[in-house]
Amino acid sequence: GNSVTQMEGPVTLSEEAFLTINCTYTATGYPSLFWYVQYPGEGLQLLLKATKADDKGSNKGFEATYRKETTSFHLEKGSVQVSDSAVYFCALSPTNSKLTFGKGITLSVRP
């Protein structure tokens, strides 16, 4: 079946630190891959996406590259801000099938 594995959290960083959040997946076929972000007390927002191998999704300084050879979609940001504190969910969507989420990871950024 389809599954998404995220690194264990929580993650605490100082402002301007480099961020990597690991995500690997198992799926049949060629799924689309997503990162969603959930700020405290809010719903989910689509942060970035990639629909085929080697695609790089980017938004708000965050990037992730669809690596089919390693079945990964790691999220990176060069310099985090306090406002990036949130829960981050990696997700996949196989063709004609429902969205599958990872467990999520909480990021806290200290001033």
Added chain:
Amino acid sequence: DTEVTQTPKHLVMGMTNKKSLKCEQHMGHRAMYWYKQKAKKPPELMFVYSYEKLSINESVPSRFSPECPNSSLLNLHLHALQPEDSALYLCASSQPADRYGYTFGSGTRLTVV
């Protein structure tokens, strides 16, 4: 309009009450979803409507009753809920079999007392 609007934002209800959650989108999406999210957990799919017809029910108890009156609206009718049903209820929309992601609403935080 690129939003999914959910009302109310907060709801407190007793175990004998009947209430409804509402969701509206004007993006022309023809698939709409209800998710339940407990604290510090990922969202769990409850129902999927595709072209206004129920296509997926993830074995949700009958005290939750979805309704899709038209392509822009999605309701979730609640009756005789239990305290363990307290959660954030999220609505989302997309095109059916869309590879470009869902658009989520801000959610309704439900507390059952």
